[in-house]
Amino acid sequence: MIAPLIKLPRILPGFLLASLLFLIPSSELRAQDWVRTGSGLNNNPIRLAAADMKPVGNDPQMPELKNVFDATLYGDLSASGVFDMVSKSMAPTVTPGSPQEINLTQWSAAPANASMVALGSINVTGGRITLSGWLVDAKTPGNPPILGKQYGDSASTDNARAIAHRFADDIIAQLTGTRGIAETKIFFVSARSGTKEVWVMDYDGQNQHVVTHGGPSLSPRVSPDNTRLAYSSLGREGWSIRMYSLELGRFVSFPCGVPGGSNFSPAWSADGGKIAFSSSRSGDPEIWTCDASGGNARKLTSFRGPDVSPTWNPKTGGQIAWVSGRTGLPQIYIMDADGGNVTRMTDGGYAISPSWSPNGQFLTFSWNRKYGPGAPGGQDIYVMDIASLRWSQLTHDSGSNDFPTWSPDNRHIVFERAIGGHTSIWTMLADGTDQHQLTRSGKDFMPNWSWK
Amino acid sequence: MSSRTRVLTCLVMLAAVIGFAGCKKKSAAGNTTPPGMNGPTPTAQLTATPNTITAGDQVVLSWRTTDATSVSIDGIGDVPSSGVKTVTPTESTSYHLLARGDGGTADATARVTVNQPQNAVAVPNNMDEGNLTEEQRFKQNVQDIFFDYDSYDVRGDAQATMSKSAAYLAQNPNIKVLIGGYCDERGSNEYNLTLGQSRADSAKKALIQAGVSPDRIRTISYGKEKPFCTESTEECWQQNRRAGFTIDR
DSSP: OOBBBBBOOOOHHHHHHHHHHHHHHHHHHOOOOOBSSSSSSSSOOEEEEOOOOOEEETTTTTHHHHHHHHHHHHHHHHHHHSSEOOOTTTOOOOOOGGGGGOHHHHHHHHTTTOOOEEEEEEEETTEEEEEEEEEESSSSSTSSSSEEEEEEEEEEEEHHHHHHHHHHHHHHHHHHHHHTTOEEEEEEEEEESOEEEEEEOOOOSSOOOOOOOOEEEEEEEETTTEEEEEEEEEEEEEEEEEEEETTTTTTEEGHHHSSSSSSEEEEOOSSSSSEEEOOOTTTSSEEEETTTTTTOEOOOOOOOOOEEEEEOOOTTEEEEEEOTTSSSEEEEEHHHHHOOEEEEOOOSSEEEEEEOOTSEEEEEEEEEETOOOTTTOEEEEEETTTTTTTTOOOOOOEEEEEEEEEEESEEEEEEEEETTTTTEEEEEETTSSSOOEEEEEBBBEEEEEEEO | OOHHHHHHHHHHHHHHHHHHHHHHHHHHHHHHOOOOOOOOEEEEEEESSSEEEETTOOEEEEEEEEOSSEEEEEETTESSSEEEEEESSSSSEEEEEEEEETTTTEEEEEEEEEEEOOOTTOOOHEEEEEEHHHHHHHHHHOOEOOOOOOOOOOOOOHHHHHHHHHHHHOOOOTTOOEEEOOOSSOOOOOHHHHHHHHHHHHHHHHHHTTTTTTGGGEEEETTTTTTTTTOOSHHHHHHHHHEEEEEEE
């Protein structure tokens, strides 16, 4: 599949437009902006309508649950990056409860012009919520539904939201071949309670709650199977890598993360078998790996200067990208997982916090290309095509941006943005468009997207 | 839109933005000198870092004022219009800063919570005082050293400080040292943590070279997690690019 070129942000708040307009020519002339994401973004997006669900029964909880469901489903499909959504104001105001009840021409005609319609009914009875969801092709009447599925759970707004996420991901998987991100979680660090602790939220910023206690804790990285959380925590003996079981709700042993020196920035290999991290146990901060069970520690780098923030190639497991200050200001490097074939990726400035894309093709990282005392450069999020070293700048003139991480569908990036002393978690599509703020406490840092 | 048209459009927008900014500046200047006042109203900021300590620990007060003709902090007296001062409160204290200017006054408050040491009840008074004195003598003799931007090399101006520290530690062989590595607020948390570690380790190496036994020295990096001050100025950044020494108990 041929992916489109990355385009400049197309959705800009009006008040920013004036200040950004005069920056466009220089950005467009930059040859390096020729990076393809391989994610199918903007590649003939499917025109999709999401009808409001038809309510069945007259349970008093119905209006609230239905509103939550309708808004969540629409939000998930809009955020997916693969649909051209029919806005609610353009859509017919009917609520067909099943494929038998829909008048397709009403949806395929202007102004909706929908190619596909998601529809269904919501039933709340006896404390349970049952959702019958369908996806139909609006352009070819008579075809069987593309998707038809029933979902159920106890009746609560959280479950209404969770069912909408599942239905959305089923629709996205059916139409694109790749599961969506509506059911994924984002782990992050928050100091909103005073101490920096690890928190977790749904991918859309809903449902935020604390995970760890006894910090300060930093650099959370969830395991590929969502069962464990590795992070760095400061205790009396210094910084160690700690391992928290999300299933057991307690710490589990990770002997490799403790001994000597400072230990920072853990990273999981895609098979869940290994952890790479930075440790100064040998006297200088270097990249180490060990088994996820905590044994078999091995040093990969040996060079004076800081080495930190490793990320594995999730496609092959055979390479690690990381940050090294061996030549002065920090730069992004790549090496084989045994420490060989060290290659420098960035050509200057201050480059930090790499994350390797799920398809193996790209790095995203934070870069200040004009860093230095007195220099006016901004810390922005970039994407680099590893094979060609060509890069594209995704954020422009909006605070200081750091800690980008890919979503598992390869189409989104979550990152940290600091503006005027307030730091928040944001997401965007991998071409820099559709930027959304997810947290509002002003003290949220270091996001990490779950693998599924 | 052709690129020429776009450039032209942008130049027009740029001119409009500059013009608008120019207007804004004028009206703002007008507002700061309202009729009947003799000058702009002073502003004041005061921070205490850390804001929770154990008795005997130090707190860095950092303040900044504008348009003030006299500035004072209760309990300290008159101070410069902006500055940094180390204090050692023995009980919880609210530091109150008052800035007086031609256009009025402004004040700022910073609260420091002082926890008593956990063994304070069990230890006789004279011993407690002895600890305090040792702590103070340590602070006088083993002083923090500062680093250049993005560097962890011990600077020339820190050599004398390190020699004095090593001499004091040689005279007090029972004292163990904890070296904390700190960074300024710029750049990534993770990279700064390793940089802070390297700064602490550089200071440790310098002490070892001056004859202090390695098993008396422990290092911890605080990166930019525990700043001494929080302003985005070169003075504050320099304050934060440091290796700090405390007695390791």
